[in-house]
Amino acid sequence: MKVADVMSTTLDWVATDTKIREVSRLIFGRGINGVPVCRGRKVIGFISEKDILSKFYPSMREYTEDPFREGNFEEMEEKVDQIFALTAEKIMSRNPTTVTPDTPLLKAQSLMFIHKVGRLPVVDKSGNLIGMITKGDIFRASVGDRLPLTDEEEYHDWQAKHYDIITDWKQRLQNEIPDLSALFRKHKVKDVIDIGFGTGEHDIALAKEGFNVLGIESSQLMAREAKKKADKLPQDVKKRLNFIFGDYSKILSQEEKKYRAAIFMGNAFLHLVPQYKKVLDAISNSLLSHGSVIVLQITNLERIFKVKNRVFDVTFGRSKHGVPSEHAFFRFYDPKDKNGYLTLNTAIFDHDERRWKFRTMNSAPIVNLNKNSVRNLLKKKGFGKISFYGGKFLGRLFREPFKPSESDWLNVIAVR
Template identity: 40%
Template sequence: MQRTVVTISPTDPAVKAIKTIFNLGFNSVPVVEKKKIVGIITDDDILKKLFPSMSEFMADMVAGRNFEAMEINMRHLMNTPVSDIMTKDVITATPDTPIMKAQSLMLLHGFAHIPVVEKDKKLIGIIAQGDIFKALVESEIPQDSSEEYHQWLASHWDLVVPWERRLDFEIPSLHRLFKQYKITNVIDVFCGTGEHDIALAKKGYHVLGLNRGTLMHRHAVEKFIQQPIDVQKNIKFRYGNYKKLIDKNDSPADAVVFLGNALGHLTDDCQQVLKSAFTKIPNKTGLLVLQLTNIDKIINVKKRLQDFVIVPSRVAKTSEYAFLQFYDPPRLGSKFATLTMSILFYRLKRWHQKAINSTSIIYFNQRNIESLLKRIGFSKIEFFGSNHNQALFDKKFDPKMHDYMNVVAYK
């Protein structure tokens, strides 16, 4: 809502309304008396009531009307009070009117703006279609790029990831692995918006999905409550410190998984979380599963570009988002790579910069992750490779070929 509103008085001459509407580029102007709305004047009101229709104009020409008289009459009309031209039955909204109801009112009546009034008809603002569009887009992808990366990411993660295609390959891979080792209870660390967990729960697994941030957790819970009861009973979502959540979990954990390069994001406590996972996994039958981004390939083969995706907006049919993700190698002695995501927004025949954010990522390769897992205590470690939308464990890992390094570790 715009709180600064240009208004006119019912006693103002029509010429003031004309100048206000056409010089300032407005479609309508509220008419206010003693701070209360008493009408609204639109460009359509002016054109219909001040200027002749085409048929009238043609009739005047045929009749040979005196154009000097027409000009005099026009000057007279310019001084007509706004109250004689305005629309008195005004469609308004209140501060608590739902945004989509305001949009519906505009579409139904063909308005570009709707005044916002209090109960006593006191004008307090105005809503434009552009305001509603902006509000809907902001709810889809917030503007603030200064947020912590993972909180920021939560707001648009489901737009970036083609979940249906991804799960079609990854869930059957996990299911075959879990079935082979008789896995029934799974802890998913950094579960994001919960898509893997819900899909596993539908197959009968008991899943504990963990998030560090509240926004990712909230999105996961929102999806959880939409599931049928027989799926809900197989899932728990928790948020907080990963190590503490794993340590405090009283339920058995046959497998602990870190999907979507989750482990690479744990720059502060990666080893501590892995140690807790190692302690929780039972001997012989327990598994640790890691899906790690092959940063070597991104840096050396793909020239630092991880992904570029264009997707339609869910709230504006004519708009699109472009998501560009790329990596910087470690700089100035740092052991971390930097992942940057830039978001562009297409509207009004051009692309606009929407947001950009970055985060540090642990630069894992086959050598250093194997060394780390052995130090923690894992005795057997297997490496598999996959690209986007491929089975996870069908091929041996090739650092020059595969987008993901998928690790299965055993006690």
């Protein structure tokens, strides 16, 4: 594999006369550790964070005269404006290491290791800048792109520490639990199965309403968070909850009791790649053959792609630990892959009370279902009465008709 196969052609570079203030803004704003310095497009140097910070340090002569730095460090900090006024040419490292598009990828990796740098300019035969390659590019090409997308369990393990920050549970439960409770009382439901219970908020709320809930969760970290909450509940509520971590189909196959209701809240059903049909079979077998109810809360994917330009949501949450002070969560979908699944991507940004910084990102495959495909799946399991409702995020479940271009959720009630 060659450098040309993985290099980035979206370029950041500065001219020789660019002020260090602007260079610093570019490095910090882009989250990179340095940029090439060009005359025209010819690479003549490289300027890094280290090059800029070195200007704050004492010269060798100053260090020899005062090795323990008894001098005033505040004076060093006051040099900021002086340093910002310098040009890139005054600070840059000259004769930078470069590679060409034909350089073998692992040779580029070796050059980075030898010269202790994280990125290299890619130049043509005339030395003109045409690309950049980083350690991250090489890692993704060598390892990352060969890894499968995170499965349902791993994705929710990753999300567990942030899930309660993303969600306004007070408002959500205030609107959703009354609708679930009314539905269950109408159908004389006492015992409920919850598939993918997350951090347990729906199940705890239903237990407080008097329902017995079996919650099954494939994410160990999600289940752990839910159990911590359950341990703090009054005994009369706690006894109605049974949180189990493990494989959905396997646990359901071992359950002898027949239930009257099952719920898949918060898009849990669409995360069951590739086993959604298998889990639906297991749920169907665990429910009473007559009078049972399934509730599905599914993202309205038609609205996501046709109206919202693939964006699911953008939410903000305060940190539990003080630093960083705030988090932003950006969730969006990619179109169908070769297997017919969609991809849900979640990016997290942190705010340090001055600026936002990208922290991490993860992706998971999602089952691509709409109103008609959901109806067909449920009919095959004997659910003859199927009702569809629309809902807004954090809103009521069963009060509005489903509108493909307006509803955030496709909420389904299926009765057998």
